[in-house]
Amino acid sequence: METNPVRSLTDEQVLRALLHHRRLTRAELAAEIGVSKPTAGESVRRLTERGLLADTGERTPGGRGKGRVGQYYALADPGSALVIGIAPTGVAAELIDAYGDTLARATRPIDRPAHPAAVVRALQSVTLSFGTPPGVTPQQKTAPAVTTPPAPPPARPAPPSEAQSPGKRSPTGAPSPDKAPFAERPPTAGVSDPAVSGGRSPGASPSGEAPFGGRSPGWSPSGEASFGGRASGASSSVGQAPTESSSGAPSSGSFAAAAFFSAVRPRLAVVSAADPVDRATGRLVQLPDAPFLVGSLDPVAVLSDYVDGPVVVDNDVNWAARAEPASSDFAYLFLGEGLGCAIVSDGSVQRGRSGLAGEIAHILTVGRDGRATPFIEVFRALGLRRPDSSAIDVGRLLAAPVADRRAIGKAVAGVVAAIVALADPAEIVLGGAWGPALLVEIIAAVAGTPRPLPVRASAVTGESSLAAARQDALDRLRAQIVDSR
Known part of the structure; x- marks a missing residue:
């Protein structure tokens, strides 16, 4: 240096x-x-x-x-990072480079109820689909027979994202005009001291979290890895011969193809999981009435053999809160099949001593009969839980009669009152599969609490957890590249 x-x-x-x-x-x-x-x-x-x-x-x-x-x-080596989401329905993964381009995508379904062994198999399967066996370095890896290099860039491409890393590989060079420059990218809500484990590369940024839970646009419905998908949509024919520029030198199309296949082994991984995450170890934690994984799962142990650097893990609710723009003090309520909360104060997610802050399922609130009831039990009393599970039946809830919707609104308001008393947020943000759909009922109920405050639906639609995890992976990858100078 x-x-x-x-x-x-x-x-x-x-x-x-x-x-x-x-x-x-x-x-x-x-x-x-x-x-x-x-x-x-x-x-x-x-x-x-x-x-x-x-x-x-x-x-x-x-x-x-x-x-x-x-x-x-x-850049001689734009590197790559693995972004993974563990959700009740399956595991989704992306391989991205330091420009923010998606190099490959893969998904694997998981049968309900999800068990750790099934999730481990799915994690290994999506990672292996990108072509790098465990423990194999980029220099040892042979390129797959089918390649999809990106198209050559124009003479002066439009600005994309930012950093890179040391190595002996070739640059991509394909432009991505929709990416903001590194220095100009607005900061997202931070997560204080997330779980970062397995780090081997120098210069890795310390911070750990994880989101996901669904499929972003472009995921291959077959679950097979899709290589070479760029954010800009640029691609060229499979296995094409190198082209030449007007000067007679090889164009960056073949240059980029070499970079892609030499950089397939990721430098780091960022994981989002739909379960509580231990702050110190990155292990998933089994809490009473947790609707998804049965027992504990250790994504760090599973993935550390497949990446050259740290494995960062956090739960999907924390990631979703980080994706929320233009707010520095709020409580994010995730209301879907599971129940969760993230407290954002001064722009950072407050994770608590062990990382389990925001587990709201057992907060006492108002039940349908007016008595104090654990939040999760309200849905059982209303017949809105999935069979043999504590997961909420979202379809049935959305079709519930007006009286039941109002009862749910009052139950949510009781949780909000507890959050306001302890954390004093500026506003409440509703996310998840059914939270925004009951916005009217929840606003009406919160108005009757001792300390009412603004309630709004999340400004981010789609897979917000995935978006935040991807940005975190990108920031870490770029930091490694810049720090390697």
Whole structure:
């Protein structure tokens, strides 16, 4: 690593610029980060010698009055990270790179009731579907027979995301205009001291959590891994021969294909689980009336052989709260098949000593008969739990008569009153499969509590837990790349 602070800062700016633009010439780098051309050139030389940057082989149009020919440089290794969601219906996984592109996707269903052994098999299956056996390094791994390299980028691609990592692999170079630059990305609500385990790589960012629970758009319905899917939709023909640029040098299409298959072994994994997570170990915890996993499950132990760095685990409710924009003090109520809560204070999720803060199933609230009743028992009294399970039957709840919906609204309001007394949030955010659907009933009931406060539906639709987990994995991967300078 560069010890001169000025050079180190310049090198960091160069790496971030290339995470933003994917590839630049030395002259473009100088203009982008506001330094002289010789300073930018020296930084490129240092980073190239350390294996962090590589010449893509592409050249700017030059000669005949057009000035000197410029060489394009890109990250030598954009790396990859594994993002996994464990939900009652199955396991979903994505392999992403430091540009924020999705390299591969896979899903595996799980029979109900979910048992740890079945979840372990599903975790191993989705990870192996990406092509990296346990314990095999990127240098030992052979590329799959079928490849889907991304399309070559234009001369000056639009800005995507940010960082990269050291190595001896080739840069992708495919643009992703919808990605915000690293320095400009707004911060999400943080999670204080999540469970991070199994770290082997230097520079890994400490923080641990995990979301998911469903399938994001583009998941292969067959459950098989889908390789090469880019956020921009760019792809090229399977196994195509390298193309050539106008200068005669190989284009970055084949360059990117090599990068993808050399980087398949992820540097880290981020896991979201629909169960309580022990803060110190990342193990899932079996609590009374937990509707999903029976017994405990250790995602860190299962996945550590498949990644080169840390395995970060947290529950899906904490992840969903992190995805909520423009709020720094709120309580996020997850109301679906399971019941959960995340308290966000000063922009950080408060996880408690063991990571089990927000387990609201047994908070005493108002039952249908007006008596004090554990929250989860309200749904049994109303006949709204799934057979032989404490999981709530969402379909039946949504079709419940008005009287039952009002009773549920009062029960939720009792939980809100307890949260307000202990945590004093600025507002209540409702998420989950049925929370927003009962917004009217819940608002009316909360208005009658001693300390009413604003209640609104979550601003994030779709798989919010997955989105937050993916962003966390991306931030960690980029941090590793920048810190490796």
